[in-house]
Amino acid sequence: MGAYIVKRLLISIPVIFGISLITFIMLNVIPGDPIALMMKEHISTDVVERVRAQMHLDDPAYVRFFRFVWDALHGDFGTSYKLNRSVTTLLLDAFPNTLALAMSGALVSWIIGIPAGVLSAVKKRSFLDNSIMGFSLLGVSIPVFWAGLLFQYIFSMVLGILPVSGFSGPEYLIMPAIVLGWSSAGTIARLTRSSLLEVMRNDYIRTARAKGNLEIKVILNHALKNSMLPVVTVMALQVAGLLSGAVITESVFGIPGIGRIAVNAIQSRDMPLLQGAVMFTTVLVILGNLVADILYSLIDPRIKYD
Amino acid sequence: MREDNTILEINNLKTYFYTDKGVVPAVDDVSIKVKKGQIVGIVGESGCGKSMTSLSIMQLIAPPGKIAGGEIRFDQKNLVGISKQEMRSIRGNEISMIFQEPMTSLNPVYPVGKQVAETLLLHNANMTKAEAKRKVIEMFAMVGIPEPEKRYSVYPHQLSGGLRQRVMIAMALICRSKLLIADEPTTALDVTIEAQILKLMKNLQAEIDTSIIMITHNLGIVAEMCDYVYVMYAGKIMEQADVFDLFDNPKHPYTEGLLKSIPRRDVHQNKSKGLYSIEGMVPNMLQLPRGCRFHPRCEYAVDACREVEPQLVDMGNDHLVRCIKYNQ
Ligand SMILES: Nc1ncnc2c1ncn2[C@@H]1O[C@H](COP(=O)(O)OP(=O)(O)O)[C@@H](O)[C@H]1O
Ligand code: SF4
Ligand SMILES: [Mg+2]
Numbered sequence: 001m002g003a004y005i006v007k008r009l010l011i012s013i014p015v016i017f018g019i020s021l022i023t024f025i026m027l028n029v030i031p032g033d034p035i036a037l038m039m040k041e042h043i044s045t046d047v048v049e050r051v052r053a054q055m056h057l058d059d060p061a062y063v064r065f066f067r068f069v070w071d072a073l074h075g076d077f078g079t080s081y082k083l084n085r086s087v088t089t090l091l092l093d094a095f096p097n098t099l100a101l102a103m104s105g106a107l108v109s110w111i112i113g114i115p116a117g118v119l120s121a122v123k124k125r126s127f128l129d130n131s132i133m134g135f136s137l138l139g140v141s142i143p144v145f146w147a148g149l150l151f152q153y154i155f156s157m158v159l160g161i162l163p164v165s166g167f168s169g170p171e172y173l174i175m176p177a178i179v180l181g182w183s184s185a186g187t188i189a190r191l192t193r194s195s196l197l198e199v200m201r202n203d204y205i206r207t208a209r210a211k212g213n214l215e216i217k218v219i220l221n222h223a224l225k226n227s228m229l230p231v232v233t234v235m236a237l238q239v240a241g242l243l244s245g246a247v248i249t250e251s252v253f254g255i256p257g258i259g260r261i262a263v264n265a266i267q268s269r270d271m272p273l274l275q276g277a278v279m280f281t282t283v284l285v286i287l288g289n290l291v292a293d294i295l296y297s298l299i300d301p302r303i304k305y306d
Numbered sequence: 307m308r309e310d311n312t313i314l315e316i317n318n319l320k321t322y323f324y325t326d327k328g329v330v331p332a333v334d335d336v337s338i339k340v341k342k343g344q345i346v347g348i349v350g351e352s353g354c355g356k357s358m359t360s361l362s363i364m365q366l367i368a369p370p371g372k373i374a375g376g377e378i379r380f381d382q383k384n385l386v387g388i389s390k391q392e393m394r395s396i397r398g399n400e401i402s403m404i405f406q407e408p409m410t411s412l413n414p415v416y417p418v419g420k421q422v423a424e425t426l427l428l429h430n431a432n433m434t435k436a437e438a439k440r441k442v443i444e445m446f447a448m449v450g451i452p453e454p455e456k457r458y459s460v461y462p463h464q465l466s467g468g469l470r471q472r473v474m475i476a477m478a479l480i481c482r483s484k485l486l487i488a489d490e491p492t493t494a495l496d497v498t499i500e501a502q503i504l505k506l507m508k509n510l511q512a513e514i515d516t517s518i519i520m521i522t523h524n525l526g527i528v529a530e531m532c533d534y535v536y537v538m539y540a541g542k543i544m545e546q547a548d549v550f551d552l553f554d555n556p557k558h559p560y561t562e563g564l565l566k567s568i569p570r571r572d573v574h575q576n577k578s579k580g581l582y583s584i585e586g587m588v589p590n591m592l593q594l595p596r597g598c599r600f601h602p603r604c605e606y607a608v609d610a611c612r613e614v615e616p617q618l619v620d621m622g623n624d625h626l627v628r629c630i631k632y633n634q
Contacts, residue, residue: 202410203405203407203410203411204410204411204412204413204414206366206405206411207405207411207412207413207474207477208413209364209366209397210364210366210397210398210402210403211397211398211402211424211425211428211477212394212395212396212397212398212399212425212428212429213394213424213428214394222413225415226413226414226415299415300414300415301414301415301461301463302414302461302463
């Protein structure tokens with residue numbers, strides 16, 4: 001297993017390199033003079049020239065790319081044009097906020113989604129099943145920003161029990177986590193339901209019944225673990241996605257996380273910051289996939305990596 | 307007039323499937339009797355209702371299937387309409403089952419020993435896990451699993467089909483069931499392994515003194531294993547007799563056909579010619595032929611066969627047959 005993880009990490013090096021190259025090219029194609037962004041109007045050409053030279057902006061693109069890679073390998077993603085601070089520091093500062101939001105959002109979606117999916121499968125084609133599936137469709141199809149605004153209206157404006165936005169205590173996390181979790185709970189519930197129904201058709205379920213098991217034990221002890229395989233994959237990728245920034249949720253609730261940084265970087269054409277955010281996301285998604293595969297092998301003994 | 311030594315008596319069992327396209331009489335008025343210590347065969351081609359008969363005994367028929375009539379008396383008690391709780395205490399404990407597919411009948415995510423121990427713990431509230439494990443390992447040794455301690459904690463995919471079926475047998479016998487239903491236990495195995503498993507079952511049957519219902523489509527297995535046999539076709543019993551009687555004196559045309567299609571281990575089969583098989587196919591259960599269900603495939607069929615369904619006729623000596631030829 002250890003060797004497998006090392007191998008996977010080695011394989012991901014060219015992937016990360018490739019993605020950094022692609023983003024670098026794309027960002028350099030986009031027009032917009034960084035100096036103009038950084039400085040106020042009316043500066044002497046003299047100063048502009050000096051800053052350009054300092055930032056090596058006049059070097060050929062391939063030189064700049066390899067300098068970027070070299071610095072990135074040393075943990076340095078350059079300096080934000082707009083904020084004039086180290087990109088690495090900015091991302092690392094924002095990450096704990098995003099982490100808290102992502103984990104609580106994911107947790108909410110599992111706590112709602114998995115039991116709802118199990119109930120739906122057990123009571124297949126009943127009123128309960130139809131209601132749960134209806135709700136999950138709502139969760140999937142209602143836009144997050146709209147749900148966010150609705151929650152803010154109800155819980156902050158009308159009831160006044162939760163803060164509207166900002167991020168200065170655990171209570172600030174409740175609404176965003178529910179809004180974020182709600183939207184993926186539907187997906188998790190649907191996936192759990194279909195996977196469980198599929199597993200229930202297996203011969204070993206009949207064996208479990210033939211032993212004299214209670215039906216609830218057949219489901220919880222014999223079917224659920226098997227049915228979690230596809231669900232776990234989606235969960236790991238979901239967490240990776242959330243960690244790269246729940247852009248809309250962070251904006252609606254004013255949480256200073258990775259998503260907000262990325263949006264701001266795009267708006268202000270802050271190339272180093274944007275490049276840094278993309279690299280960060282890439283690594284997270286790769287790690288998410290790896291974690292999914294490791295969880296897979298923990299659930300299913302037939303899967304052995306070597 | 308039930309004799310004392312009857313362990314199972316099925317009377318006029320009807321298990322129907324209520325599908326969108328109509329009612330499928332998978333088991334249609336079937337009566338079967340199993341005596342203590344007896345090995346009873348149910349033989350017939352695929353789709354004749356053998357598995358549905360066994361799942362009816364276990365009360366494991368799933369919708370849209372339903373037991374529509376009849377009774378299943380096990381140890382004097384009618385299992386049809388019994389409470390769920392009472393039935394659970396019988397399943398795996400007093401009646402247990404081995405299935406056709408050893409490859410898929412074990413849960414892939416748990417060690418095999420644990421799966422056998424589960425049955426034991428379910429039916430013995432006071433047993434400790436350590437005790438259960440010890441008993442499972444003993445049982446593994448008894449069913450001929452080499453290195454039973456080591457095998458206790460391996461996963462199903464690490465075992466061959468033959469070993470998995472031995473695990474299933476261990477699971478079925480761990481509570482010393484009074485009745486073991488083996489639904490084509492060797493169909494998925496190759497011939498050498500099949501012979502070993504059958505021998506094992508026969509030995510264990512004598513040792514544990516259980517009764518066995520042996521379901522198969524191969525009369526050869528019936529000859530080796532069974533005391534008494536029921537021949538089933540399209541949901542109905544066509545012939546039933548003592549095994550020697552059936553082989554010496556087969557009466558039903560379907561039985562004759564099955565006898566001719568026994569795969570023979572001793573004779574080298576001519577591959578190009580293949581095995582003899584009865585012409586035609588098992589009928590669509592939604593559109594059963596009028597009269598005798600077998601008439602489209604029967605070489606003795608006469609006009610009367612297409613009109614009235616023949617009844618089971620007692621030929622004496624516990625030999626019954628459902629064919630118009632014996633109706634005089
Ligand atoms: N879920 C179902 N829906 C409709 N018909 C079914 C269903 N399951 C089984 N049957 C019917 O029951 C018949 C007998 O099946 P089965 O007992 O499995 O046959 P065997 O074990 O003899 O091969 C089949 O031919 C099929 O028509
Ligand atoms: S009743 Fe007629 S068709 Fe049916 S088995 Fe006998 S001879 Fe053949
Ligand atoms: Mg079958």
